[in-house]
Amino acid sequence: MQAPVIVLNTNTQRETGRKAQYSNITAAKTVADIIRTCLGPRSMLKMLLDPMGGIVLTNDGNAILREVEVAHPAAKSMIELSRTQDEEVGDGTTSVIILAGEMLATAAPFLERNIHPIVILSAFRDALNDAIKVLEEISVPVDVNNRQEMLKLVKSSLGTKFVSRWSDLMCGLALDAVQTVACEQAGRQQVDIKRYARIEKIPGGEIEQSQVLDGVMLNKDVTHPKMKRRIENPRIVLLDCPLEYKKGESQTNIEISKEADWNRILQIEEEQIKQMCEHILSVKPDLVMTEKGVSDLAQHFLMKANVTVLRRVKKSDNNRIARAVGAVIVNRVEELKEEDVGTGCGLFNIDKIGDEYYTFLTKCRNPKACTILLRGPSKDILSEVDRNLQDAMSVARNMFFSPRLVPGGGASEMAISVRLAERAKGLEGTQQWPYAGVGEALEVIPRTLIQNCGGNPIKILTQLRAQHANGNHTFGVDGCAGKVVDMREYGVWEPFAVKVQTLKTAIESASLLLRVDDIVSGVSRKKESGGAPQGPPEGAMPEQ
Template identity: 60%
Template sequence: MQAPVLVLNQNAKRESGRRAQLTNIAAARAVSDIIRTTLGPRAMLKMILDAMGNIVLTNDGNAILREIDVSHPAAKSMIELSRTQDEEVGDGTTSVTVLAGEILTLCETFLNRNIHPTVIVSALFNALDDAVVFAEELAITVDLTNDEQILQLIRSCIGTKYVTRHDDLIVNIAFKAVNVVRVDIDGTVVIDIKNFAKVEKIPGGELSDSRVLSGVMFNKDVTNAKMRRRIENPRIILLDCPLEYRKAESTTNVEITEEKDWKRLLEIEEEYVMALCDKLLEFKPDLIVTEKGVSDLALHVLGKQNVSVIRRLRKTDNTRIAKASGAIIVSRVEELKESDVGVGAGLFEVSKIGDEYFSFITECKNPKACTILLRGGSKDVLMEVERNLQDAMAVTRNILTNPKMVPGGGAIEMAVSNRLHAKSKTITGVSQYPYRAVAEALEVIPRTLAENCGGKVIRVMTALRAKHSGAKDTENKDCSFWGIDGLKGVAADMREIGIWEPLIVKTQTMKTAVEAAGMLLRIDDIVSGLSKRKDAGGAQGGAPEEE
């Protein structure tokens, strides 16, 4: 049997060899330049018109790149870097793109000198391994019993964000929310922010009115106006099955010859619903929450017994209620047990905020889920506050799971760069040049911080290099903690101004940036099976064909 042969369309675009690598580097540099000005506390904002016609104002790297529409595959790969960084550690989304772009820019020179991409990539990964080791050697262990130290670390990480004016409020909210959802399993800390720390944004009021609820809230009201809207110490039953007569899934034909048969059919439905209600009432519930529908008969019966009912709740909200109240979600009413009833909540209350009703289940004894209620003047402000809060919670999670910190303000990058420069002198052959390129690329972080402050970049960077080149200064102090003061644009000791960052964020930034650069440098062929449009209009068949 003849092997299949790939036949490209005559109009298919193709770039190969050196040209493919250079265009990839140009695309990566273009993406990097877009968000370079959003790094640091003096960051500029970007105004983005998204696909829905809404305007987004932000300096969050991931939020900016997520809205950008690009067609070049290398540019798309760079945008994915920011998303990967955000999912892994929640911070450093701008730094990773800027660093990857700088590494690729420096490697362009080596390609022009005909150094093989494999040699370049090998040297980059050797430099990465050493950089991670050097960063870990410079790290300081965080005292998890010292809340003030943790709060200061979170505060320094959101100092570049829009909410820096309200940093105390945001830091305390993030710290409290993460500690609520924190679970220790066999000595391992598990913190699931995405599923169990929900943010509810309600326009109106002041940002200072924002708070963390010791429980959950959701945008639902009780089903019947006569049901109780405030219950203290409620007994809660959670269901994901309907409280109504379930029709057969397949088509069922019923032939009725007499009127009494029709009445009997209705009676069977009523008896089924009554049996469900009787089973539920055996457990003396105060509140029943279900993800499905509830029939009018069930509402009437339960309402007469002073039971409040909420129906058609989202699965995620139901799961959070279970975590907060200690209830267990039941799939069949017949399987309900006393241990499934939640008794951990202190208060159920329905309140009207603005034009909508919200249900609150709060004052929980040991909640493992929480809701963060954000108030603000407008939707745009709330969206940006939420992005900043998510970063703060991610930083808090990183500290609690990996309690090590390094100096911020570009200090750790300069210290690692200095060590890589020193080690590159011991390497022989052409691989020393790409190795040294990683050291030079790391300097882009402090340099960009100085640029965004409007400072004298050359003078500041020269002073910073001089500090790091001598391991000790005249007073015999360690100078590896010197970086850029992002507010003043001058070299400063990060210990004195209290700028720290989690080690895991910095190591992940270096790993992601170098690995992405290596991947793009190894590409030597870009093939597109999409055909160009003919002048006469219309498109030819675009996909490659197989014989």
């Protein structure tokens, strides 16, 4: 798909008006068609080859579109949608692209009838407001403290993914991780899964061995072989400074004339490091972790005092440890105080998994940070499990912020579609067609679910429409068998926040692309013609 390149001279036509709009609609539909088969529990996987030669196997809309290279500006805008959706709510990345593509496809016939884009946009905006009201009417509250209800909800987000075979295990992991990192700050609920819930992937073993640790795990070993590798209830000191000899700032060279001077320099170095270690030992730690280096001399002094040392810990890992064990990260050893020592950890031990050594800080009494340990047969499978688990954690996190549910399986979209079709009859003028068109476009979700499991879309959609016309707004499509079922009994629910975000993002982006009536390329003529710009021949008179 090549971007339309427009060189602004008298001989070339620019893509303006209707032509530019149709070009954008075609590009958006092409992107939507790429991932249409990735919706629902019977979805197909895409195999992507990245530039480095690695492969990615996934049906996650965002992961697929991240790897797709497009040149058309409208297609790039569509790809940006799934990224926005992923960052905002973490789920619904495939739905939002399919829906936005369908919205634009619905607008094409209205443009052919010479309805002005602004009239279409006005109808789209009214339809969006009414759609959100319908969602509020059909949504039900959920108790975030009821584990069974929460698990059922997270399962609906994982049911369409690769890990659906282990959905009970994965839902439990996602929910435990989110509940661990949730905390109150300044009177508001905070759930920062990006910073405090780390996923560690270790190839080998079985997926069933995956677990959420009540603490933190690092890919580190002790700095000295004689140091302890297992400590119960350790006192932990976290540092952000090197335990090494600090040379003078402007001291670039020293002249040594006799052996005594050399011994004195070494002695100063030893005294300084000894002093550092004494500051640390004054708070009686069992375990010292620093983000910087540790000299051999410092290791020697600390080992003699029976202290275990880990060095070059990542900044992000250090923050997680501080939160899990209740320690404070100290920048200068001279400032170390008793209250900076972390005592919330129950067990420190180092285990060998495969060829690597891993440090575990577990049995934390009040961990507000955790590590999710994933095991599995290969790196590709672990990467896909990781992506799916991120989605599940985002869904669980959304429930803490807006604890409301709407029926899944295309039921919400169908309910909105039927309601918008009714309300469109009461509108006057040309606005009623695009308004009703939004309702028709929303049917793409149940229709795609039926197509992806090999059902008959016309027959089943008619049955579904009939149920909704009778007021049964919880009826949707069983994505595995392709039948019409009641979602209350079937148990597929989706977070209200994800559904609202999907609708808003899809309709607003379709509106944005419809307002484009001119595509002007910034590519210079020099680049296009492959040489110098083509001007009039030498000596020729310029045109008047």
